[in-house]
Amino acid sequence: MAVHQLTPLPEQYSYVFGERAPLLSVRPGDIIEVSTEDCFGGRVTNPQDVPSQIVPFNELNPVSGPIEVVGAEPGDLLAVHFVSIVPARQYAISSTFPLFGALSATHETAMLHEPLEERVWFYDIDLDAWTATFRAKNSDYALALPLDPMHGTVGVAPAGGEVRLVVTPSTHGGNMDTPEARAGTTLYLPVNVAGAMLSLGDGHARQGEGEVCGTGLESAMNSVIALDLIKGGASAWPRLENDEFIMxxxxxxxxxxxxxxxQKDLVSWASDLTGLDTLDAYQLVSQMGLAPAANVCDPNYTMVAKLPKWTLKDAQAYGGVHSRLRAAAAEYTAAQ
Amino acid sequence: MAVHQLTPLPEQYSYVFGERAPLLSVRPGDIIEVSTEDCFGGRVTNPQDVPSQIVPFNELNPVSGPIEVVGAEPGDLLAVHFVSIVPARQYAISSTFPLFGALSATHETAMLHEPLEERVWFYDIDLDAWTATFRAKNSDYALALPLDPMHGTVGVAPAGGEVRLVVTPSTHGGNMDTPEARAGTTLYLPVNVAGAMLSLGDGHARQGEGEVCGTGLESAMNSVIALDLIKGGASAWPRLENDEFIMxxxxxxxxxxxxxxxQKDLVSWASDLTGLDTLDAYQLVSQMGLAPAANVCDPNYTMVAKLPKWTLKDAQAYGGVHSRLRAAAAEYTAAQ
Amino acid sequence: MAVHQLTPLPEQYSYVFGERAPLLSVRPGDIIEVSTEDCFGGRVTNPQDVPSQIVPFNELNPVSGPIEVVGAEPGDLLAVHFVSIVPARQYAISSTFPLFGALSATHETAMLHEPLEERVWFYDIDLDAWTATFRAKNSDYALALPLDPMHGTVGVAPAGGEVRLVVTPSTHGGNMDTPEARAGTTLYLPVNVAGAMLSLGDGHARQGEGEVCGTGLESAMNSVIALDLIKGGASAWPRLENDEFIMxxxxxxxxxxxxxxxQKDLVSWASDLTGLDTLDAYQLVSQMGLAPAANVCDPNYTMVAKLPKWTLKDAQAYGGVHSRLRAAAAEYTAAQ
Amino acid sequence: MAVHQLTPLPEQYSYVFGERAPLLSVRPGDIIEVSTEDCFGGRVTNPQDVPSQIVPFNELNPVSGPIEVVGAEPGDLLAVHFVSIVPARQYAISSTFPLFGALSATHETAMLHEPLEERVWFYDIDLDAWTATFRAKNSDYALALPLDPMHGTVGVAPAGGEVRLVVTPSTHGGNMDTPEARAGTTLYLPVNVAGAMLSLGDGHARQGEGEVCGTGLESAMNSVIALDLIKGGASAWPRLENDEFIMxxxxxxxxxxxxxxxQKDLVSWASDLTGLDTLDAYQLVSQMGLAPAANVCDPNYTMVAKLPKWTLKDAQAYGGVHSRLRAAAAEYTAAQ
Structure with a gap:
């Protein structure tokens, strides 16, 4: 098992998916220790900072990468297993942002209202207690919230020669902002270009479903990922798998x-795995599925459709790659 | 504790909310044992039946009620606690329905496609094992699914003199089709007319989030509910509470x-309960909230926003009415 | 040709469609001279009035009716020809309204913004010049706008026993707020109950497409309509016809x-009239159709799809009922 | 007045906006005679061809360009005046396309239906009569439709280093598919990169509003455009102007x-031109605006908001650049 490190220099961060030269080249089966910046590029450092005045919109959400996966070709499926995701600073930051968020007028949901107040919350991170402490700004309410670290933005180079700002999730993954992208989970991304060109960032120490105000507990991360490749296995959209669910x-x-x-993708996936025809799979998903929001604030909204793996009986997605990556992660962790 | 029975005769079922004479009159604090029909009015009795040919669209989803709550007035909030919800037949039924369901063209999402196949699944209910068995139609896949009984349709008479078909959920409740409406949960409904005029039906032996194909495991139910009234406590939209979450x-x-x-209602509710100002409550909900789909098939779609009650510290919604109803339910159950 | 008058007393106005006793009973072929109130019920009488404080939301948009059409039965199509629509007062009123309008947060598009300013504009109506004069509130800009009177709200009793607030347009017509509902046009409404139970109101001295701010030039009207009935001709949705277009x-x-x-309805209608199959009619509509917004502010938004009648060659909608009503209108007008 | 020619070789067509080297470099005030291919790249040549089998999705909609405009910088506004747009072949083609079009399930509005039939219509173009003849496929209906040539796709390089497939309209223009982009009209595009990098294509011999089936009368074009530059005049979104309307x-x-x-952009534009404050401009637009659909089939839908120029009194958009381009176009035409 080869283990790589990727710690981008400040000028090496990328703000797009597509058409960037790789910072690192790895092989399927390799493990990568990667550091990522927070969505503000580390430039918001105290509660008096006003994010929209410090960080231009196009420089939000820097990603670490791209990482070239040797042998990956269009039509393949890249498996990205999150071995660990650990906050890298003693604080995480959340904020409202002008014309952003689910309960605000935005550039697209255009209205005549003035923007909401831009407010910044600093959370103290305690890795021992595994908490982040919320402190209200206009009253003395404080509360230790459990950490649940995840990456909001993980994606590959888009198809068709497109280059997309990191903020917009689509078929190439990107800024899906789902709390499901946590340690122990495998994310599957369809490969569009040779080498796949994986990038990731936008760590959240935790995040509610929907990322309602537009930000989670934004946090630089020290993360470890393990990669694998399913030749010819490309799905139309990103998928996830953990020990309990396909998603x-x-x-x-x-x-x-x-x-x-x-939901259509989950019906199709369940059908492939069980041999159920489309309508029978539709029925199974309808009765056993979960459907949490991921983000309802980004330029594309993201929904997740989950099906318990026990309903698939003995079927294993992609020949059991999640289990193998789980095992590789355990081996790596034991070796530390 | 007064205990009432409501077992409507076939001709007594209602297909609308609003402007119907009550079948029963009760007081806050009373308990009602109520039987409800399945969404097909019990008319689909074997897997060869074609629901759309047997049941006119306007006669889907019969509800039991209305139940008049003496003393309820516009501006009050009615608390409906589900003490128990038990399937009343040995089978439950699910089906696709022409031009209905999240993955189908519909009357509103109008397209030129032919309707999808109308297919019917009968599930065997086993109350001892607490399962319903899914049997695929086009392969020999069978699977025992855990029961999780709930009422899809629970509502009161609408405001403004409106009469609404039961199928459309709105501020008066109605066909919200959320799996959260299960035993142990309290549903809060804003009162629009004297007596509130509560009706319920559309039991599901279980249902996935989103009710993707348009139906759950449709089942007649023997249910028990306990009622209470929060004078002057009307919220703008229905809310729910269980032991863990406000919703x-x-x-x-x-x-x-x-x-x-x-989400806006949850922000407002959290603000009321904690004294957090609106933006601080927005922040708390954004980081700690869950956001599952309820239905994405009915004339109005329904989303649920959930916040763990421990984040509210000692605050109790509506003076602890949920706990009191929980206790009353336990007392009732012990007496059986 | 029988000519009726309908001038409701203040207490006779209705705020819903459905389940009201008729104020007038007429026969197909009859003509009705009807007076309608403005959307504020005539209660806003000077520019200092604040509409939301004077008129409760459920008392906006009073309608004159219902008018029973003898012989109309479910499955029929009611033809309502607008013979003339003339502003009844020397002013018309427009306003913003809190949480209403396309560029404002609303009760449904729920946000955390404060409502926009509620501002009222009085327009002087000059029937001789056929203009209404816009006067800006915060500068000295004034402009005479051409009158183009129409009824925003015209509908029949809904199906299924529903009673709907006048503000929500749907299959029964109602508050569609299209400028196409002007004199010289025939509106076709599917009949849901015996007698059809037609009501109308919400006159606008003129209105832009989309009714962006939520109101037109709200004006009491003296209107004349001519009715006819197409037995068994019910369409799924309201349609319109003028000398140039089917809509x-x-x-x-x-x-x-x-x-x-x-669009689907227009494809279907064009197919019926020309014998084109569905895809050929889809093609014709795609290349020759117009698609203006009607309203993008009401609880349901309304779009209009228009096809020039010359593309239908000799085909006549509903056996030429529009032409006959046009002729009847001319005869009536000549007799005045 | 410098006049340039741009006739791309087959391999020179572009399928994206952004990051392509210019094919031509011009100056503000110049005129360009440009030939464009049809949306099928000219590869569909007879009615038996099946477009989806002949043209990969990423090779639909080739554009001619980019054209570098010397001196254009981010923050400027590029004025593109359509001097003439003339069909280049004796036929135009329309077709349905699998999983595309407003009345079809699509990749985004994902459903379980089979795709609609893929049908191709060839229209005979008669430049003398200025007509294109529709011939139904499943009946003998034929009809000469008036030509109204336009470009569906006109745009510049996007901001933030993005590269976008031509099919997706956004702030950089692109595939807006509005019939307003006809000869005599000026299109204003905000400049995002040095040189602006203008490309255009996707000519339609005519198109209905909404481009309902997903295609217009797709036609290679011989077009003439005149360019100008408004320094520092960038709007947030593309705008248009003709002799009657700002849009x-x-x-x-x-x-x-x-x-x-x-609508918000039109309110803002009208406010800038008249000195009306925002709410007064909102009022004027609400009463005098038109709101036709452009496309309701592309990955982003496009709406147009129009205001008659007479309502602006003496105000001239951008110092009268449209009138000057009109005059330059007349001079060019007279010189031919």
Whole structure:
């Protein structure tokens, strides 16, 4: 098992998916220790900072990468297993941001209102207690919240020669902002270009479903990922798997289209794994599925569709790659 | 504790909310044992039946009620606690329905496609094992699913003199189709007319989030509910509470508006309970909230926004009415 | 030709469609001279009035009616020809309204912003010049706008025993707020109950497409309508016809569903009239159709789909009923 | 007045906006005679061809360009005046396309239906009669439709280093598919990169509003455009102007967001031109605006918001650049 390190220099961070030269080249089966910046590029350092004045919109959400996966070709499926995701600083930051967030007028949901107040919350991170402490700004309410670290933005180079700002999730993954992208989970991304060109960032120490205000507990991360490749296995949209669930995603607007994409993909996946025909799989998903929001604030909204793996009986997604990556992660962890 | 029975005769079922004479009159604090029909009015009795040919669209989803709550007035909030919900037949039924369901063209999402196949699944109910058995139609896949009984349709008479078909959820509740409406949960409904005029039906032996194909495991139910009244406590939209979560709902289209309504209401509720100002409550909900779909098939879609009660510290919604109803339910159950 | 008058007393106005006793009974072929109130019920009488403080939301948009059409039965199509629509006062009123309008947060598109300023504009109506004069409130800009009077709200009793607030357009017509409902046009409404139970109101001295701010030039009207009945001719949604165009409507959310409904109905109507199969009619509509917004502010949005009648060659909608009503209108007008 | 020619070789067509080297370099005030291919790249040549089998999705909609405009910088506004747009072949082609079009399930509005039939219509173009003849496929209906040539796709390099497939309209213009982009009209595009990098294509011999089936009368074009530059004049979204109207556009999903963007921009533009404050401009636009659909089939939908120029009194957009380009076009035409 080869283990690589990727710690980008400040000028090496990328703000797009696509058409960037790789910072690192690895092989399927390799493990990568990667550090990522927070969504503000580390530039917000105290509660008096006003994010929108410090960070231009196009420089939000820097990603670490791309990482070239040797042998990956269009039509393949890249498996990205999150071995560990650990906050890298003693604080995480959340904020409202002008014309952003689910309960605000935005550039797309254009209205005549003045923007909401831009407010910044600093959370103290305690890795021993595994908590982040919320402190209200206008009253003395404080509360230790459990950490649940995840990466909001993980994706590959898009198809068709497109280059996309990191903020917009789509078929190439990107800024899906789902709390499901936590340690112990495998994310599957369809490969569009030779080498796949994986990038990741936008760590959240935790995040509610929907990322309602537009940010989670934004946090630089020290993360470890393990990669594998399913030749010819490309799905239309990103998928996830953990020990309990297979999960499909859809990123689109309106939100019902994100829902439809995720559910149709899950029906199709369940059908492939069980031999059920489409309508029988539709039925199974309808009765056993979960459907949490991921984000309802980004330029495309993301919904997740989940099905318990026990309903698939003995079927294993992609020949059991999740289990193998789980084992590799355990081996890596034991060796530390 | 007064205990009432409501077992409607076939001709007594109602297909609308609003402007119907009550079948029963009760007082806050009373308990009602109520039987409800399945969404097909019990008319689909074997797997060869074609629901759309047997049941006119306007006669889907019969509800039991209305139940008049003496003393309830506009501006009050009715608390409906589900003491128990038990399938009344040895089978439950699910089906696709022409031009209905999240992955189908519909009357509103109008397209030129032919309707999907109308297919019917009968599930065997085993109350001892607490399962319903899924049997695929086009392969020999069978699977025992855990029961998780709930009522899809629970509501009161609408405001403004409106009479609404039971199928459309809105501020008066109705066909929200959330699996959260299970035993042990309290549903809060804003009262619009004297007596509130509560009706319920559309039991599901279980249902996935989103009710993707348009139906759950449709089942007649023997249910027990306990009622209470919060004078002057009307919320804008239905809310729920169980031992772990407070929950807001929104029913609208597009789905992001259902999401927005539910999240804004939860922010407002959390603010009321904790003294956090609006933006601080927005922050707390954004980081700690869950956001599952309820239905993405009915004329209005429904989203649920959930916040763990421990984040509210000592605050109790509505003076602890949920705990009191929980206790009353336990007392009732012990007496059986 | 029988000519009726309908001038409701203040207490006779209705705020719903459905389940009201008729104020007038007429026969197909009859003509009705009807007076309607403005959307504020005439209660806003000077520019200092604040509409939201004077008129409760449920008392906006009073309608004159219902008018019973003897012989009308479910499955029939009611033809309502607008003979003339003339502003009844020397002023018309427009205003913003809190949480209403396309560029404002609303009860459904729920956000954390404060409502926009509630501002009222009085327009001087000059029937001789056929203008209404816009006067800006915060500068000295004034402009005479051409009158183009129309009825925003025209509908029949809904199906299924529903009673709907006048503000929500749907299959029964209602508050579609299309400028196409002007003199010289015939509106076709599917009949749901015996007698059809037609009501109308919400006159606008003129209105832009989309009714962006939520109101037109709200004006009491003296209107004349001519009625006819197409037995068994019910369409799924309201349609319109003038000398140049056939027009379909759709009222739903999101706006693309209103668009889809209107376009699908127009494809179907064009197919019926020309013998083109569905895809050929889809093609013709795609290349020759117009698609203006009606309203993007009401609880359902309305889109209109228009096809020039010359593309239908000799085909006549409903046996030429529009032409006959046009002729009857001319005869009536000549007799005045 | 410098006149340039741009006739791309087959391998020179571009399928994206952004990051391509210019094919031509011009100066503000120059005129360009440009030939464009049809959306099928000229590869569909007879009615038996099946477009989806002949043209990969990423090779639909080739554009001619980019054209570098010397001196154009981010923050400027590029004025593109359509001097003439003339079909280049004796036929135009329309077709349905699998999983594309407003009345079809799509990749985003994902459903379980089989795709609609893929049908191709060839239209005979008669430049003398200025008509294109529709011939139904499944009946003998034929009809000469008036030509109204336009470019569906006109745009510049996007901001932030993005590269976008031509099919997706956004703030950089692109595939807006509005019939307003006809000869005699000026399109204004905000400049994002040095040189602006203008490309255009996707000519339609005519198109209905909404481009309902997903294609217009797709036609290679011989077009002439005249360019100018408004230094520092960048708007947030593309705008248009003809002799009668100023027009704003919005491209987004859901359709109401496209509507909101276009209306808000028009309110802002009208306010800038008249000195009306925002709410007074909102009022004027609400009463005098038109709101036709442009496309309801592309990855972003486009709405157009139009205001008659006479309502602006003496105000001239951008110092009268449209009138000057009109005059230059007349001079060019007279010289031919």
């Amino acid at each position: 499909s995603t859809g990123s689109a607007r309106p939100l019902e289209d994100a829902f439809r994409i995720s | 807001s709902t929104g029913s609208a289209r597009p789905l992001e508006d259902a999401f927005r309504i539910s | 379909s409507t759709g009222s739903a959310r999101p706006l693309e569903d209103a668009f889809r409904i209107s | 704003s556009t919005g491209s987004a999903r859901p359709l109401e967001d496209a509507f909101r963007i276009s």
